[in-house]
Amino acid sequence: MTFESMHRVECVNFQSKRSNTNKIATVEEELSKSVRYIKGVGERLALVLARKQIISIRDALFNFPRSYEDRRKLYQVREAKLADYACVIGKIQRAFPVSFTRSKKQGFEVVLEDLSEPFRLFRLKWFHKPYLANRLEKGHLVIASGAITRFGAQLQMAHPEMEILGRVDDVDTSVSAGIVPVYSQTEGLYQKTIRKIENEVARNYAQLLEDPVPDLLRHKHELPTLSQAVKALHCPDLEIDWDELIEGRSPAHRRLIYGEFFLFSCVLAMNRRDFVQKPGISFPKPKxxxxxxxxxxxxxxxxxxxxxxxxxxxxxxAPKVMFRLVQGDVxxxxxxxxxxxxxxxxxxxxxxxxxxxxxxxxxxxxxxxxxxxxxxxxxxxxxxxxxxxxxxxxxxxxxxxxxxxxxxxxxxxxxxxxxxxxxxxxxxxxxxxxxxxxxxxxxxxxxxxxxxxxxxTPIPRSLALTLYGDLDISVIDELPPGRKPIETKVFTDSKREQMLRAVRAQLVKGRQAYVVFPLIEESEKLALKSIQEMMPKLMKEFEGFRLEQLHGRLAPDEKSRIIEEFRQGKIQVLISTTVIEVGVDVQNACVMIVENAERFGLSQLHQLRGRVGRGGSESFCFLMASHLGSPEIVKRLRSMEKTQDGFKLSEVDLEMRGPGEFLGTKQSGVPEFQLARLPKDLDWLKLARSDAFELIEEDPELKGHLKLKAELTRRFQTYHPS
Missing domain, CATH: 3.40.50.300 (P-loop containing nucleotide triphosphate hydrolases)
Structure with missing residues (x-):
């Protein structure tokens, strides 16, 4: 989205009937009011909500639940039985810290008693944060949700979601029954409090929301109105399809996902129309x-x-401006x-x-x-x-x-x-x-x-449609002939010597290597290897070969000198940060070592790997991981071993990390969607994009779509990829 287009959206001149304009303005004034206007929200609570960026009534309406709990069947302690998921209500008999002998970890337990048969007990266990036991009071009513398993003769839940309702005499349990939304919390804001606020806002203010999506498009895709969708997420109907709700596929979810894509696509369409309609230079074919x-x-x-x-x-x-993206693999x-x-x-x-x-x-x-x-x-x-x-x-x-x-x-x-x-x-x-x-x-x-x-590096189609949705796209989907696959292998520190032997064997043959670190200097906050910390060790590991450092703190002339000497073969091992991710092309370099590889995204690892394998000789990429402690890390690094296809890797990377982290949130230019997720919602993106471009083509000034104009103008200050 170019600046001209944003400015255009900001400066849209609404020419319409005064009554419609006044209505939109009045509604906007009401929704822009402080959360202090919500029943039960005082000055202290308003400050707590502000920490979650909930400042206005509109902010509260669009603060959607992160998940739901199915409390349509709420089990008493005496009714509990083995289950993959259940909600149990009981009274705290005692809470205490515990030590687990086998794992040597500390945690805490809560023993619940049945409300009418106090000798019936149920245990809740956490394998961390033992200090939390001191914050739980005997006699308080709680609802715990999660998987019910058996430990010996007892039933228990491990790491359940738990909501403290208060003392038995003060609690109306019907308020916590049904399908209950679960919101992200912050210190000083608990589930029962935020749930009460959101319920109040949804029931009293959701109907004020003007729907920017034209009725024709809503009916075409069988979607509810914006106000219906917002209310449905905060106050779900008891008869709703549970699987659709928790998987984000309910009618309300579909409407909001489509809406996010539609609004963004409208701005892209306006931008593209502005740009490509300008008369451009008609260049002759060069000879x-x-x-x-x-x-x-x-x-x-x-x-x-x-x-x-x-x-x-x-x-x-062509006699109009070209606006084109070229992408291809490394x-x-x-x-x-x-x-x-x-x-x-x-x-x-x-x-x-x-x-x-x-x-x-x-x-x-x-x-x-x-x-x-x-x-x-x-x-x-x-x-x-x-x-x-x-x-x-x-x-x-x-x-x-x-x-x-x-x-x-x-x-x-x-x-x-x-x-x-x-x-x-x-x-x-x-x-x-x-x-x-x-x-x-x-x-x-x-x-x-x-x-x-x-x-x-390749950008997945779903992301290209958002980030570059106003450009024509050309794809170079073929590598030059003779390119040999780069042998890629994941190592942990225990196998470091095995990796070093393979590198030294290449250096002896006259080849060169890169060693990439995530940091220049050691950090107290991050347990990562750094160039300065590891340099003495590397000097010993590669004794007999010349090593040099290359990073962003060096003067430009010094950087140029080092790169040139590496290109000439005077330096055998280049110790660097990701400054060499792009732009360094040395055909004799055949080994890439990435330290703390678990901290890099797939696309960045693939880009680093692309620095070698350019000379036609056998090449290697060694990914040194300090640990393989999570399924996500294992999947990411093993993907590098399995494929050299940057397009496939980019799809995996996007799915695992999301658009913002995929490109680097601050500089990526990709919009931060609330509910829409890529690539999962690619089909909705395609639909919304097609509808938006068609609408802007037919009504470029949005004269027949006042609500859409108003929403694009309102969102300009916060909803733009810059």
Whole structure:
């Protein structure tokens, strides 16, 4: 989503009947009121709710339950029996800390007695936090839910969900019966309190919610209204399908998931319509420069590369702006495709700007392009933050006066002082690391340049539709011939010597290796290996070979020197952080070691693995895990062993970690959906996207959809991927 589109949504000029406008304004005023207007919420409770970002009545309405408990059948202690799931109500007879001999852990137990037959007992066990036993009072009524198992002759629950209702005489148990929503808690806010607040809000305010989704679309997909859906999640009907409810597939869930996707897709559709409708540059097909480029290449394009270049050429020849994403696996040749696209603009007398997130990557690109563009007469310049003032001035002068220039840079290109004489194409490498406003600020430096975006690793289709939903997408789905699979193996510290023997065997043959750490210096907060801590040990492990460090704290000149010496073979082992994740291309390097591999995402591990295997020789990726302590870690690392396919790995990574963590939440640009989950809800995303794009095509100014206009405007301040 570009800045222009966001600004457009923010500044939508509502031209409609005064009565409708006043109605929307009045409703919005009511829903924007402080939670202090909710019955039972005083100043102290309002402060506690604020810690959960619940400040207004609207916030409370959209604070949905994280799960539910089925208390339609509430068992007394005397009625308890073996079950995968049950809810038991009883009175605390005693609570006490315990030590477990076998595991040597400490926990606590709670003994419940039956309300009418106190000699009937039931045990609750926790294998941690023994201090919690002191917070439980004898005589209080509790409801425990979970699996009922047998321990010896006794029935018990281990780590149940437990709700303390209070003293028996003060509790109306009917309030805690039925299907009960369970909310995320914070200190000072307990289930019975927040449940009471949410019940009050849903019953008194949900009906005020205006539904931005047009009735026609709701009926088409058989969805309830927004107010019905919100109320249903807070106050579920006793006859609801239990499986659908707990799996997030109830009609209410479907309506809210569709709504989240629909609103976001509307903004993408508006953005795309704004952008592609602008008259663009109709570039002629290049002849001379493409011929020279082909002669300078040391390889031939794959069929997939040729297909994508043709797609780009057709888009650049069209008399409207190109807005295209190119993605492919590590090593698929995206950079060479970008070079071919650049020559289309350069031969026509236009300038090209290529942005990358790091100076290491900028240097890598400019070196490649200068080699490929030999004898073309094209200027290849760079602009980064580490350059001297005189160097910068010379570059700025060239950009302002020379045509057929290609500039490579980091965020320095965004600066206001950078002026282009004739910018025709913008290429963005690793685009998701740039905010959308930065992207827009570069595009605004010219009348209507074409835009080409490249991603470092494959992005799952579901995520591409959200993050890049306003772009056309080209996929390079083929690797160059002769690429050998990279042998990937997971090791723990107990097998470290076995791994080192394999690495030393490659070094003796004259090959080179990377060792990647998550940290530069040792951290008191994180139990992770660091470069500084491990360097003395590595010097002993690789005695006889030259080692050097490469990380973000080094001066740019020092980084360039180290990379160049590694490329020349003067350094055998490069000890680095993930600064080498992209941009370092040394064909003689055949070993990648990743320390604390369990702390990296699959896509990042795959990207690191892609630094080796570029020279045609046998290559290795060794993933050193400090532990394999969870099923998620095992699944992630074993996936690296099983497949070299970045597209498959990206789907697994997205499913395991979610969109924000997949790309890095702060910089990802992906919206934070409340209920929608990718890739699980991909079908709903496709439906909502199709509906939104069709609606915006028919009614671009939303003159016939006032409620939708109002909601997009209201959400602008907090609902945008920047």
């Amino acid at each position: 001379r420069l493409w011929d020279i480029f082909a002669e300078n290449l040391s390889f031939k394009f794959t069929k997939a590369q040729k297909r994508v270049v043709q797609e780009i050429l057709e888009a650049m020849q 090593g698929s040749g995206k950079t060479a495709v970008a070079a071919a696209a650049a020559l289309v603009a350069l031969e026509a007398g236009y300038q090209v700007a290529m942005m990358a997130p790091t100076e290491v990557l900028v240097d890598q690109h400019i070196e490649k392009f200068r080699q490929w563009f030999k004898a073309t007469g094209i200027y290849c310049l760079k602009l980064t933050g580490s350059m001297s003032a005189s160097e910068v001035q010379q570059v700025l002068k060239t950009l302002a006066h020379e045509s057929s220039v290609m500039i490579f840079g980091t965020q320095a290109i965004f600066e206001e002082r950078v002026k282009f004489k004739k910018l025709g194409l913008v290429i963005m490498d690793e685009q998701h690391r740039f905010g959308v406003r930065q992207r827009a600020s570069l595009i605004e430096k010219a009348e209507a340049p074409d835009v080409l975006v490249m991603t470092a």
